[in-house]
Amino acid sequence: MNRIDVLRKKQKKSYGAIGKEAGLTPTYIYMLAKGKRTNPSLEAMQKISSALGENVEKVFQINPHIENGQAN
Numbered sequence: 001m002n003r004i005d006v007l008r009k010k011q012k013k014s015y016g017a018i019g020k021e022a023g024l025t026p027t028y029i030y031m032l033a034k035g036k037r038t039n040p041s042l043e044a045m046q047k048i049s050s051a052l053g054e055n056v057e058k059v060f061q062i063n064p065h066i067e068n069g070q071a072n
Contacts, residue, residue, distance in 0.1 A: 001061045004033035007052045021051035 008018060015026040015033070022029070024047060031037035032048070040048075040060075049059045056062070 001035070002032060003059050004029065004048065004052070007054060007059060008033070011052065013052070018048065018051045022047035024048070 004018075008015070015029045018024075019026040019029050022044075024044060028037065028044075029048065032040055032044075042056075045056050045060050049056045052059055
């Protein structure tokens, strides 16, 4: 899961604008935002987060299966 769309809409940015800043295609950003693509590389997450002006942890749920330091 990620918060790309929430942050994108809040900042009134298009997928194209984020893609241009991140050096990634708008289609890739869209597919991640809609959950149609999963498991982006750390580099891609960093680029997208930077384009949104946020840290990676705020944009992406890094490990959804671990809560409070314990695996489910």
